[in-house]
Amino acid sequence: MKIFLVGYMGCGKSTKAKQLAHRLEYPVVDLDAEIVKKSGKTIAEFFETFGEQGFRDYESEILKTYNYPENCVVATGGGLPCFFDNMDWMNDHGETIYLEMEPAQLVSRLHNRHKRPLIKDLDDEQLLEFVKVKLEERNPFYRKAGIIVNAFDLDVEKLEKEVKKLQG
Numbered sequence: 001m002k003i004f005l006v007g008y009m010g011c012g013k014s015t016k017a018k019q020l021a022h023r024l025e026y027p028v029v030d031l032d033a034e035i036v037k038k039s040g041k042t043i044a045e046f047f048e049t050f051g052e053q054g055f056r057d058y059e060s061e062i063l064k065t066y067n068y069p070e071n072c073v074v075a076t077g078g079g080l081p082c083f084f085d086n087m088d089w090m091n092d093h094g095e096t097i098y099l100e101m102e103p104a105q106l107v108s109r110l111h112n113r114h115k116r117p118l119i120k121d122l123d124d125e126q127l128l129e130f131v132k133v134k135l136e137e138r139n140p141f142y143r144k145a146g147i148i149v150n151a152f153d154l155d156v157e158k159l160e161k162e163v164k165k166l167q168g
Contacts, residue, residue, distance in 0.1 A: 001071055002094030003163060006087070006142055008135060009078035009116060010109040011099040011151045017075035019156040024163065030075045034062055043077075047117035056083045064089060082141040091144060095166050097159070098142045099151035103131040 021028035
């Protein structure tokens, strides 16, 4: 089973993907790390060089052409589900789990802003407003996930139980 973790930046997709993969004894795939590996650029450098549209095109290509193991846990980029048919593709090719969080919770976790091109120049107040607006735009895509869990203080055991339900 391929399990795709989706949600806004800072919700814990990469961390929970590693923890869940370890518990399930599945390999973990981090799509942002794959983009960095294949392009030779950090996400910030890729945005700077090719712009957001160039990044979204490449991100979608990596999602759909990556040679996934039969069983794996995939950490996606925060915007990936919201472009092209990416969310539908993930639902057609695996199980999706939305790691949901409130805007204020996300802001409290978004450190190292300089590494995040969309928020690098925002102060806390601007960031909170930005996150509120973006979540409103993105939630219709995120909510297409097969499972929605509150990711604030999410215990990996709870996440594993949700996956076990899918496995029957």
